[in-house]
């Protein structure tokens with residue numbers, strides 16, 4: 578597996594990222610979408626992320642196996658002026674075909690290292706309460722829970738907890 582820190586935003590990258598994200602959402606993944614995102618939505622999102630990376634306000638990591646995109650993740654610095662020292666890990670997504678092979682762990686660890694290097698003070702994330710694989714992964718990399726909104730995430734008639742995690746670099750050695 579290779580990890581790229583700035584894959585750029587060529588059309589092929591956006592297309593592959595869209596395939597991974599839309600397929601995961603189709604399978605019920607908790608990525609913030611109820612319906613699979615449109616190609617244009619993913620391209621727009623990636624455009625926003627790449628602009629933030631270029632401005633020093635984010636990090637985007639992509640994982641490749643045999644030159645095929647198999648996963649991506651990113652964090653963005655908070656826009657709110659009083660939250661500027663901090664960033665939010667917004668999406669980590671791995672192609673279902675390679676789940677359980679360490680890609681998600683490698684991506685998340687690389688994003689954490691980027692945040693530390695960028696001088697981020699607190700890296701936050703939120704996840705759906707039933708996403709136990711993801712929550713286990715984040716805890717194993719040092720994140721701790723700091724809050725929970727019960728039955729907040731709405732998927733049709735179903736409701737799930739929204740769980741908030743943080744990694745405070747100021748409290749680490």
Ligand SMILES: CC(C)(COP(=O)(O)OP(=O)(O)OC[C@H]1O[C@@H](n2cnc3c(N)ncnc32)[C@H](O)[C@@H]1OP(=O)(O)O)[C@@H](O)C(=O)NCCC(=O)NCCS
Pocket residue numbers: 601606607608668669670671672675676677678679680681682683703704705708710711713714717
């Ligand atoms: C969560 C996700 C990114 C993990 O990626 P992955 O490449 O499968 O994860 P890894 O192989 O690096 O494994 C990391 C941990 O996840 C868990 N895990 C991953 N796949 C698993 C599987 N098929 N069965 C059981 N546990 C699994 C394990 O706890 C593992 O910990 P370990 O290394 O101690 O065994 C991936 O499952 C995914 O894309 N899910 C859908 C999108 C999503 O929910 N993203 C997170 C939003 S907050």
